[in-house]
Amino acid sequence: MHAAQAGDRQAYGELLREVTPFIRALLRRHCSHRQDIEEMLQDTLLTLHRVRRTYDPRRPFTPWLGAIAARRGIDGLRRRLRVARHEISADARSYETFSEPAANDDIEALRARDEIDELLRRLPARQREALEALKLRQLSLAEAAAASGQSVAALKVNTHRALKALRALFQKES
């Protein structure tokens, strides 16, 4: 390091290459993430370069280097925690954790549809046919009567009963 302070570029390059494994080992105490360790390592090397004027050749080199690496490790860890506090990964598991309610509309709609399908399956067949034809597919009474084979009066009665049964089922479920 003394030679580096005097401007010996070759000695400086060798020194930096030699101390890199030592710095990496020190940084592993602060972090286990490989990419973060490399960032902290580069940060430490840049800091070492910036503060090389403060190295006193009469004192040991390792504590001086270790103090710089420890400080950059702590700074790196703080930066990582700060980022982790303000950012979330956008994978499928974290999808529902978005704070914007509209962001969850798609998944909520899928869930609601599954629940309605389940309730419809629990209705008597003729009531379910009547409800699907008139309310979900929005057919006219004549079209629904032709499609289901039920009379217009039976369709009206079954639709009415289906809605009443669904309401009861919803209340029971909630």
Add this chain to the structure above:
Amino acid sequence: MQTKQVIEQLAAELEPIKPLRAPGARAVIWLALVGCAAAIVILSYAHRDSALARLAIPRIAIECAATGLTAIAAILAAFELSVPDRSPRWAWLPLPPLLAWLGASGLGCLRSGLLFHTHGTAIGESSHCFLFIVAVSVPLAVLLFAMLRRARPVNPIPVAAMGTLGVAASAAFLLEFFHPFDVTAIDLAMHLAAVAALILLGMALRRPLLGS
């Protein structure tokens, strides 16, 4: 960029530099410069007779010495902490004289406030103390931070805190010679407010001040 490339770039950019003097030596330079300037100001403008009469009182002499020692200890700690391999325990060095300063000022405040009921609690004069400490601290801080920033401290917070405590205590020491009466509670509060405000300002501006 790969670490190997960073190393090659740093080695290629290397220029010879002169190592900094030992932190203690740099602290002595600052203290000597400021001490000379303070001596000139005191000898030229202070109320010398009343200051000497006050310094003959042990409590006030202790208060004055404790203020000066706080300044010296904080400045020494700031220079030591500006270098990476110095112990963080240097930050405790100004604590004993700081406590002695606060204790002696507090006693003076009790004496004037409770025993003799002299000086009211009006802010009037005390605001001058605040302005004096802040105004004197600014040029001292400019010189101090110009010297400290050469080290580009890797942990600037304690350096900024110690540095600003040092300049504020130096200004408060000088104030002792322009403050020919015991401190009241309001005076003490103003002194502390000025010191605290300067420390907070120094810590907030640590990066531009110290170039870290």
